[in-house]
Amino acid sequence: MAMLRGIDTAASGMLAVQRRQEALTNNLANIETPGYKKVDTTLRAFPEVFLERINDSKQSSKGNAPGFSWIGSMQQGVYAQENISSFLQGDLVTTNNPYDVAIDDQALTLSNGQKASVLFAVENAAGETRYTRNGRFTVDETGHLVTAEGCKVLNNQGKPVQIDPSLASSEVSISPKGEIILNPDKPANRKVVDTIGLVLIQNPNKLIKEGNGLFRLDGQKLAPLTDLPASVQLHHKMIEKSNVDPSMTMTNMMENVRLYEANQKVLQAYDRSLELLNSIGRV
Template sequence: MSMLRGIDTAASGMIALQRKQDALTNNLANAETPGYKQDASPLRAFPELLLERIHDKQDNQFGQRPVIGSLTLGVYNQETLPLFNQGSLVSTNQPFDVAINDQQLAPIMQDNKLIKPSAFFAVQSGDGGFHLTRNGQFSVNALGQLTTSNGELVLGRNGAPIMDPELTLGDVLIRENGEIIVHPDDAGRARTVGSLGMVLVNNPNQLVKEGNGLFQLEGANLGMIAQTIPQGVTMHHKMLEQSNVDLPQTISEMMMNIRQYEANQKVLQAYDKTLEQLNSIGRV
């Protein structure tokens, strides 16, 4: 039985490490994606088993069986968790690029834990779904609608898509409070065409990653869009937030992961040889 436990332990380690490697590879592939939030992939041990001697002639002085110790039957990778720390802001000089800076948001207490809120742009997918994103690499389509790089419609504070025919001209100013002004250098024609919708999520750990830089929050609706920019949050025009992937650390973790995987593989090979020898002895 102890040998089979060893096989199970090594096999569980290989499966968990494979899933962690997938998460690290995805982080590496998105290192240049604006607003991308890297995934952490923690490994957890299976619940420990308490071993006792059950065939002793007598129990100990407390009427209990003598305890041998605890046994853990391997590890598992239950989930990947996005990390929402702020990425670096870089200048792009593109007319519709916007970056969120929410570093000054104060942590709040939830379930006896300090959790830092995060701010997101509000967008609408093609099927009408309500989503959140940190990727402020926006553009304008032929209808004058402000869109994400993947075509989702960017929502304003009123919950409606931001659109104006003159947005196609690209002569805009986006203020720190999210107001979008067309023709900012023409005093006679300058006007506000809308304000970027922003959603403040008190506990970003509740968000579900959906791909393409989008997040979903259970029960989220248009009523969550803030009517004013929360204190501690600013928007920066003609800038983008880079991904928060730490390249050196990610590459280092991938190499360590591979070595750990190979170590578990060698354990399985050793057990396989031992079982093969046992079978050969049994045949003799």
């Protein structure tokens, strides 16, 4: 029985490492995706098992019932509990694309000391509200400000942002507060046509990752911010890079390979032991 438990322990370790490796691989594949948030896999040990010896007439100091005595404990391996997105801000880089916008909320902290996060509010093809940090926007043929996947960017009233698609890039500017300004260099004709909608997520760990840089919140819809906190601003013609650290990710992947191989060798050792037991039984 102890041998079979050892097999389960080694196998659980291999499965946990495999799941962690998949998350790391996905992080590395999205290293050039604007606004991508890396995923960290948390590993947790299974509950510890206490072992007792049967047919012992003495009661142990652990308080066991007569007939049992405590002889120790045994770990049952680990499992990948969950994948958690890290909302540390990535580097901001200049692109000079007319509708690229980057969120800078690195200094944002709530009054209780909790680290919050600000995201763009967008609307998918099904009309559902989603949230993203990818500010690489364009204007489609209908005049909607959209993401690379075609989601409509919402304004601070929760409605899709619309801009005249015939405008030249020099005629449009986006302020640090998200105001879309026409003719920014012509005071007489300067006009604010809309404001990009942003939402404040007090606990980013509640966000559910959907793919393509989108997140959702089950059971609730956040109202857009009417005024941005002083510690938050937008940067026009810039994007936020992925927050994946390539060197650390590669190091973690190599560490995973070694852990997987170690558990594999344990399984091979148990397999050889079982073969020997079977051969003894046949003799």
